[in-house]
Amino acid sequence: MENKTRKIFSPISLLVLGLAFLGIWITFFIPQDDRLKVSYLDVGQGDSAYISFPSGKNALIDGGPDKKVLEGLGRNMPFYKRKIDIVFLSHPHADHLVGLIHALSRYEVGRVVLTKAVHSTPEYQEFLNLVKEKKIPVTEGLRGTEFDFSDDNKIKILYPETTLDNQNLNNTSEVLLLQSGKTQFLFMGDLEKDGSDRLLSLEPSLIADIIKVPHHGSENALNEDLYKKSGLRGAVISVGKDNMYGHPHTELLNFFKTNSMKYYRTDLDGDIVFASDGTNINTIRQNSFLSF
Amino acid sequence: MKAVFCGIILFATVAGVFFAPYFSVSSVALVALFAIFFIISLSLIPEKWLWISMIAIGFFFFGVLRYQQYQGALESVTYPKDKDIKINAQVVEPPEDTKKATKVVIQDQDKKAKFLLVLRPFSGIKYGDYLSVEGKAIAPESEGLKNSLLVKGITYQMLFPKTEKVKAAGGLSLGMQVKNILYEVRNRFEAGINSTFPEPEASFLAGLLLGIKRNLPDWLMGDLQKSGTTHIIALSGFNITVIIMFLRMIFSKKSAKMSFYAPLIAIAGFVVMTGSQSSVVRAGIMGAMMMIAYRVGRQSSSAMAIIITAALMILINPFILRFDIGFQLSFAAFLGIIYLGPIFKEVLPIKSESVKEILAMTLGAQVMAYPIILYYFGNFSLVSLFTNMIVMPFIPFVMLIGFISATLGMMWPHLSYVLSWTVTFALKAIISVIHFSASLPYASLGDIGLSPTNLVICYVIVLEIVFIYKHLKKRRFTNGK
Numbered sequence: 153m154e155n156k157t158r159k160i161f162s163p164i165s166l167l168v169l170g171l172a173f174l175g176i177w178i179t180f181f182i183p184q185d186d187r188l189k190v191s192y193l194d195v196g197q198g199d200s201a202y203i204s205f206p207s208g209k210n211a212l213i214d215g216g217p218d219k220k221v222l223e224g225l226g227r228n229m230p231f232y233k234r235k236i237d238i239v240f241l242s243h244p245h246a247d248h249l250v251g252l253i254h255a256l257s258r259y260e261v262g263r264v265v266l267t268k269a270v271h272s273t274p275e276y277q278e279f280l281n282l283v284k285e286k287k288i289p290v291t292e293g294l295r296g297t298e299f300d301f302s303d304d305n306k307i308k309i310l311y312p313e314t315t316l317d318n319q320n321l322n323n324t325s326e327v328l329l330l331q332s333g334k335t336q337f338l339f340m341g342d343l344e345k346d347g348s349d350r351l352l353s354l355e356p357s358l359i360a361d362i363i364k365v366p367h368h369g370s371e372n373a374l375n376e377d378l379y380k381k382s383g384l385r386g387a388v389i390s391v392g393k394d395n396m397y398g399h400p401h402t403e404l405l406n407f408f409k410t411n412s413m414k415y416y417r418t419d420l421d422g423d424i425v426f427a428s429d430g431t432n433i434n435t436i437r438q439n440s441f442l443s444f
Numbered sequence: 445m446k447a448v449f450c451g452i453i454l455f456a457t458v459a460g461v462f463f464a465p466y467f468s469v470s471s472v473a474l475v476a477l478f479a480i481f482f483i484i485s486l487s488l489i490p491e492k493w494l495w496i497s498m499i500a501i502g503f504f505f506f507g508v509l510r511y512q513q514y515q516g517a518l519e520s521v522t523y524p525k526d527k528d529i530k531i532n533a534q535v536v537e538p539p540e541d542t543k544k545a546t547k548v549v550i551q552d553q554d555k556k557a558k559f560l561l562v563l564r565p566f567s568g569i570k571y572g573d574y575l576s577v578e579g580k581a582i583a584p585e586s587e588g589l590k591n592s593l594l595v596k597g598i599t600y601q602m603l604f605p606k607t608e609k610v611k612a613a614g615g616l617s618l619g620m621q622v623k624n625i626l627y628e629v630r631n632r633f634e635a636g637i638n639s640t641f642p643e644p645e646a647s648f649l650a651g652l653l654l655g656i657k658r659n660l661p662d663w664l665m666g667d668l669q670k671s672g673t674t675h676i677i678a679l680s681g682f683n684i685t686v687i688i689m690f691l692r693m694i695f696s697k698k699s700a701k702m703s704f705y706a707p708l709i710a711i712a713g714f715v716v717m718t719g720s721q722s723s724v725v726r727a728g729i730m731g732a733m734m735m736i737a738y739r740v741g742r743q744s745s746s747a748m749a750i751i752i753t754a755a756l757m758i759l760i761n762p763f764i765l766r767f768d769i770g771f772q773l774s775f776a777a778f779l780g781i782i783y784l785g786p787i788f789k790e791v792l793p794i795k796s797e798s799v800k801e802i803l804a805m806t807l808g809a810q811v812m813a814y815p816i817i818l819y820y821f822g823n824f825s826l827v828s829l830f831t832n833m834i835v836m837p838f839i840p841f842v843m844l845i846g847f848i849s850a851t852l853g854m855m856w857p858h859l860s861y862v863l864s865w866t867v868t869f870a871l872k873a874i875i876s877v878i879h880f881s882a883s884l885p886y887a888s889l890g891d892i893g894l895s896p897t898n899l900v901i902c903y904v905i906v907l908e909i910v911f912i913y914k915h916l917k918k919r920r921f922t923n924g925k
Contacts (some may be wrong), residue, residue, distance in 0.1 A: 234639070
């Protein structure tokens with residue numbers, strides 16, 4: 153009687169033990185790639201980028217329009233990680249916001265950074281309620297604020313310089329500059345032309361290696377001055393397949409082509425992942441949902 | 445003889461419900477038809493069969509009448525077409541968030557008709573709320589949608605109406621309070637899964653344990669269809685079958701009592717956990733009946749128990765016979781276990797008794813359910829058998845450990861970590877197998893929808909196989925003697 157029961161249980165318990173062992177092994181003993189990784193997630197028509205720092209900390213900038221960001225996180229975060237240290241919301245439009253609601257409800261979030269731009273949609277209310285309910289500390293995103301992630305990694309907020317009210321929401325977008333050693337990544341939110349003109353007047357010597365093209369490459373956000381900076385190595389357009397807005401605009405793509413600038417599109421390339429060791433930036437292919 | 449008689453009556457009633465939509469005649473005409481049959485049968489058939497057929501015909505029309513009465517009651521309430529109406533209503537089903545919208549079922553407080561509201565997400569509407577709704581009442585046009593709503597007693601739809609919350613939920617009836625608690629349990633549990641597992645593993649496990657498939661990414665849904673494994677995440681009846689078989693297998697060697705009560709408790713738990721949607725309740729009742737029948741011990745009696753239960757459920761809501769895919773599948777799966785399971789068990793060349801048993805039962809369930817899946821989803825998967833053979837043995841294990849770690853995750857996340865990694869790996873492996881087999885060339889042949897006739901033919905073939913097998917067995921038995 154006893155023996156038979158043991159027979160039934162043994163393969164199952166062996167399997168459990170084996171898999172648990174494998175999990176622990178991968179978690180603790182496989183050497184981690186200790187470079188900074190910036191993943192522009194394929195979230196459809198919207199914006200989202202996940203950053204993992206060499207110190208093990210991580211950050212999420214915007215969340216895209218729906219739950220798709222969760223899959224993006226599943227692909228780019230180690231499976232055992234259930235915490236996002238800092239979440240940035242560039243501005244409260246749904247295509248940047250809704251995914252964050254889902255991320256906030258599923259992951260432990262250390263801090264939320266947002267502007268005081270007012271938006272009265274139910275989505276934004278839900279987001280603010282969730283932040284309050286989970287008692288997540290909030291920092292207002294204003295020019296001059298800096299977040300340090302050790303090993304010479306930081307995120308600086310370049311824009312807006314004051315609390316902006318009653319404006320085109322796109323122009324209230326937080327602009328973030330991620331510095332890792334000598335390499336720099338610029339996140340433009342949905343800043344339109346007048347906004348980016350203002351940014352350039354504030355920051356005349358702005359340079360970056362990789363720029364996230366503002367407003368999904370739309371026409372009203374095209375500012376050629378932004379790309380004429382020296383040292384720009386690539387531009388990322390976060391955009392959905394066959395979107396109804398006609399993003400990205402052909403004028404922008406032609407501009408990139410005539411200036412022979414390298415650009416990436418999330419609708420064609422999927423997740424776009426860069427790794428930086430402080431001096432060099434490489435692209436990494438990441439198309440499998442099996443990420444360890 | 446008694447069993448045959450009982451079977452004929454049940455069959456006649458169910459057939460009546462099934463063919464009811466074709467009888468658009470009034471009840472008077474039915475009675476007339478009945479009388480004609482009566483006179484003809486008097487002169488043609490021997491006396492014993494005369495009475496049986498008389499009674500069968502009677503029950504047939506009883507089924508027809510029940511169906512038409514039910515439909516009539518539902519459709520008697522109408523609203524003006526192409527005109528905005530304003531109604532006061534209460535939310536009577538827990539709201540459900542889909543990818544792009546929130547679906548809410550409300551009941552008009554004056555006319556008692558049920559509506560399906562499609563609202564923008566994050567509307568903040570909760571179960572039991574009182575709403576004032578203004579918009580166009582649309583009767584669903586497509587047959588499929590209409591029928592799937594009719595099963596739930598819903599006759600109208602409203603798309604993005606003006607909605608205002610008049611009064612928050614309060615003073616709920618006892619039934620609604622219980623339902624609210626059950627629904628809370630399901631939500632908590634889903635939240636436990638979501639905060640423990642990454643995507644897409646979380647939504648896959650939610651499908652497996654709770655039958656929630658709305659969060660599954662489209663590519664995974666497509667892969668499941670192509671590899672013929674949709675049944676493992678979507679169909680509550682199937683999950684219940686798996687739970688029963690798994691627990692019976694574990695406990696069968698230990699004690700007869702445990703192997704009876706453990707599955708029963710598990711079924712009850714499963715029904716509670718999934719928020720007691722009526723389709724799950726129905727599958728649960730059938731599962732429980734099967735357990736009781738097993739206890740009594742005879743194959744024929746377990747089949748009879750399930751058929752009687754099914755017939756009763758059909759009489760209570762006649763629409764489930766034709767339009768509740770979950771009901772049809774779980775019924776087919778149980779029949780498959782009872783009749784085909786033992787055949788597979790003898791045929792399969794596997795040594796280990798317990799592995800053989802569970803494999804035989806699941807195979808039996810699948811073979812029986814497959815024509816229905818084919819009929820509805822019109823997708824014939826060539827890799828189905830292969831994928832299922834690999835994936836199925838892991839499913840009960842993943843369900844069990846996943847259940848435990850999500851429960852722990854609900855209470856204390858850190859405790860569930862190592863356990864949840866185990867499940868994450870198993871889920872990753874399962875999803876990889878499904879993804880791989882779906883990506884094989886010619887994995888599935890689309891558009892092989894079965895016609896209703898072919899569906900019937902499929903089942904006749906299965907029936908013939910059972911008969912042939914039984915006949916052969918009998919002959920072998922007598923020869924051996």
